[in-house]
Amino acid sequence: MNMNDLSIFRTVVQTGSFSKAAEALNYTQSNISMKIQNLETMYQTIFFYRGHRGIRLTPKGEQFYEMVLKMLHLYEKSFEILQNPHEQRGLLRIGSMETTAALHLPGLLTSFHKAHEQVDITILTNPTQQNIERLENYELDGAFVTGPIYKENILAKEFVCEELVVVSSSKYRQIESLRDLEKSTLITFRNGCSYRAILEHWLHEDGVRPQNRMEFGTLDGIIGCVAAGLGVTLLPRAIAQKYMKTQSLSLHILTTKQAQVPTWFIYRNDEVQSPVLKDFLEAIDAYDYPSM
Structure with missing residues (x-):
């Protein structure tokens, strides 16, 4: 066994088939199959169920x-x-939530990049749950998420604290409580988003059932539809105020709910930190919340 064999195994799992793995790695499918069979023979076990509908892990x-x-x-x-x-x-x-990437990362990365010009930085935006999963699967070095996070293999450093507000079109009726959302359409990120989970929890607590739901994968998509009057959403106040400069939006503060929500930077505690990650953690400590 060598690292190349393990890399092939990883690609097969991530692509979901021998043929797709062969295409991704520029190998023949028979070569991929042989590598997997050799691993199974060496460990005297079966790693994949094989059937007409494809493969899946045992x-x-x-x-x-x-x-x-x-x-x-x-x-x-x-x-x-x-x-x-x-x-x-x-x-x-x-990894980062869309809202954090839009509001905080430009300033944070600008100062970090000036001192680390030889560091290649990849930013992947996903909801909190997907960021946690990708960190656990070693696909990320760290991620900005909404906490708290209770996992033995993950450390968390508080980054900023956001105030959540209901956002609507400027022509929308006044919203003073969650009861006012009874006949509204909720516009949210896809499942796994912490802000969506918080809003759904609040609504469930108060027995409120919105009329409809719309789900988007991007912040711009959510803001555009909210500004057009298609529904309402829950976002950090700072990001909503930023978009108010170019969009017709109104903010509604819910005084009956605990709307202060921290954003955390999470990273693994079961491995040696690289010098680059250590410096990034220091940059997080030195970050100043932007004034609106």
């Missing part, structure tokens, strides 16, 4: 996949740490 395969992710991550990380122990270079993969 319980042993799921266990092995978790170990493969960790082994490949440590292998790839070793080059960054051992070859350049003091140099500020390498790749930093950061």
Whole structure:
């Protein structure tokens, strides 16, 4: 077994088929199949159920996949740490919520990049739950999420605290309580978004059932539809105020709810931190919340 075999196994799992893995890696499908069979022979177990509808991991395969992710991550990380122990270079993969990326990351990354011009930074925007999963799967070095996060293998550093407000079109009726949303259309991010979960929890607490729902994958899509009067959403006050400069929006403060919600930066505690990640954590500590 070598790291290339493990990389092939990872690609098969992530693409969901031998043929797609072969295409992604520029191998023949028979070569991919042989590599997987060799791994199964060596471990004397079956990693994949094979059928007419494709492949899926067996319980042993799921266990092995978790170990493969960790082994490949440590292998790839070793080059960054051992070859350049003091140099500020390498790749930093950061996950973020759309709202945090739009409001806070430009300022944070500008100051960080000035001091780390040789660091390649990749920003991947996803809802909180997906960011947590990607961090646990070693696909991210860290992520900005809404907490709290209670996981043994994850550390969390508070970044900023946001005030959540209901956002509507400027022509929308006044909203003073959640009861006023009874006949409204809720416009939210897809499932896994913390702000969506908070709003749904509040509505459930108060026994409020909105008339309809619309789900979007981007912040611009949500803001555009809210400004057009199609419905309402729940967002950090700071991001809503930013969009009010170009969109016809109104903010509604819900005094009956605890609307102060912290944003956390999470990272793994079960591995050696790279010099780049250590510096990024220091940049987070030094970050100043922008004034609107």
